[in-house]
Each structure stands twice: as C-alpha cells, then as structure tokens.
Amino acid sequence: MLVHNTRIPDVKIIEPKVFGDHRGFFLETFEKRRYQQMLNIDFDFVQDNHSRSSQNVLRGLHFQTKNPQGKLVRVVRGEVFDVAVDIRKESPTYGQWAGVILSEENKKQFWVPPGLAHGFVVLSEFADFEYKCTDYYNPQFEASLLWNDPDVGIEWPVSSPILSEKDKMAKKLADLDEFF
Numbered sequence: 001m002l003v004h005n006t007r008i009p010d011v012k013i014i015e016p017k018v019f020g021d022h023r024g025f026f027l028e029t030f031e032k033r034r035y036q037q038m039l040n041i042d043f044d045f046v047q048d049n050h051s052r053s054s055q056n057v058l059r060g061l062h063f064q065t066k067n068p069q070g071k072l073v074r075v076v077r078g079e080v081f082d083v084a085v086d087i088r089k090e091s092p093t094y095g096q097w098a099g100v101i102l103s104e105e106n107k108k109q110f111w112v113p114p115g116l117a118h119g120f121v122v123l124s125e126f127a128d129f130e131y132k133c134t135d136y137y138n139p140q141f142e143a144s145l146l147w148n149d150p151d152v153g154i155e156w157p158v159s160s161p162i163l164s165e166k167d168k169m170a171k172k173l174a175d176l177d178e179f180f
Helices: 032-039 173-179
Strands: 002-005 012-015 019-021 024-026 047-054 058-064 071-077 079-086 097-103 109-112 116-122 126-133 142-144
Touching: 058 079, 071 079, 071 097, 071 116, 079 109, 079 126, 097 109, 116 126
Parallel strands: none
Antiparallel strands: 002 012, 012 109, 019 024, 047 126, 058 116, 058 142, 071 109, 071 126, 079 097, 079 116
C-alpha cells in the first residue's frame, strides 16, 4: 500500500494494493501489523460503521469530547469529499484541515486519529461510507464543528449542502473551548 502525508502529520491518505482482473478485484482494507508498521496506528478498532447518504448531504464535522474516536474511513459505493480538522489545542496544526476524495473507483482510505473533527459531503447520487472506530460512539459526548467556519476555511466542493439539524447548530472553532 502507499501512504500519503497531509498537512496534518498524523492524518494519512492510504492507497491499498488492489488485485484485479476480468472477474473483479480484491484488496485488504485492514491488516493490523501493516497498519501499525506503516502508519503507526497502534489502536484496537472496537466498532465498524456503515452509512448511506444522498448527494449533497454533509455529515459533520463530528468529534467526541470524551473518548475521542480515531477513524479509518473508506467509500464502497459512490464518491465523497472527506475532511479532518485538527481541534487539538496543543497541536501545531490546530485549526488546519486535510481533505481527500474517496470513491469506489480510487479505493483510497483516510486515517483520522483521535481528537480531530471529521466530516464528509457526498458528491455522487448516493454514497456508502464505511469506517472503523478506535472507541465506542457515545452520543452524550458528541459535538460538531461548523462545516463552513471561516476560521478553518475548508474548500468544500459544494456551497449549499444538506445538513442535519444538529450540524446546523454546530460551533465555530473559536467556541470549542466550552467542550474541553
């Protein structure tokens, strides 16, 4: 597999090795030893999730204030623009973002370590999105960073996404102190 760095040093774009022919393809989506050696991912994944969303749906930018989740994400159908934002106050890349297009065609993965906000917007008619998590989901401690916070400046490929009510009420980066 190939590993690409982003502007946030511990956020990685992963291109798995794909074996394909006229019958279809095969790839390993996770192999613990390899991901430990190549990416320094030394977490146990405790939960796998699968979501389906329609075009222009933006989910996020979500994070947990306690028991933050690292996420290894990929798209199995369709295409999304996936984003991680560093909200760790002590980090030299605090407030910066990294993004990548994930699709069923490119089969890329995105590693978002614990402590970052994460979200995506669907570019295709719909998308099936899968992710492995390093900690359990706890709605009591979930919060959201505003998708279009000008202090973060994410270059989203959509201007009017479809948002949940919760995500419409998300906080700006400058207001996240109340959570930590």
